[in-house]
Amino acid sequence: MNEKLSIESLFNKYGYDNPIFLSEFGVDNTRMRQYLLRKSKEGKIRKYDRGIYYFPSTTILGESELSPTEIYISKYIGTKETKGYISGLGFEYNLGISTQVPSIIEITTNATSSKRRIVTIGKQKAILKKPYTVINADNCKALQILDFVNSCDTNKLLKNKQKIKLYIQDNNLSQKIIRYLNVYPSSIYKKLIEGEIYVFTS
Secondary structure, rough: OOOOHOOOOOOHOEEEEEOHHHHHHHOOHHHHHHHHHHHHHHOOOOOEEOOEEOOEEEEEEOOOOHHHHHHHHHHHOOOOOOOOOEOHHHHHOOOOOOOOOOOOOOEEEOOOOOOOOEEEEEEEEEEEEOOOOOOOOOHHHHHHHHHHHHHHHHHHHHHHHHHHHHHHOOOOOOOHHHHHHHHOOOOHHHHHOOOOOOHHHH
């Protein structure tokens, strides 16, 4: 391995302040793990946590540091290719339904096969959930609102129906919601009707 070329190639691909996950180099990544560990000790790259490296930029305060949230977004939601979205209380907060800032981020992502599991990066935990169908850039917002409806009771839907309808209208989700309804439990139809979320049929 040409070490100078390898470290340059990594920088050209990832640039500053983007997490590099050892898992991206395949199951048999022992050689790359040893290489990155050695380069981190030489100061050519920084190790953030187990299996996570990055090239820090320089600021007036010194070298930049990654945040766990940035890493979660990169690994489980995607920056170039959509593979997940914020769900649970985090989505409710973004939608303006809840004023409570979640202490643990919840992400529905293609990158897990478990219905629910907890992972930790740095000192921050996150809940990962398996989606009902494969997430992509085209369907992520429709699935996100359907997840919310599926997890809500009727009273909560009725109370927040205007915000839900506005989100659907603003993001032009009506037809996409219709398309993906059948991947959810049949009870979601009743919730949409009883919650007076009729905009998807217009």
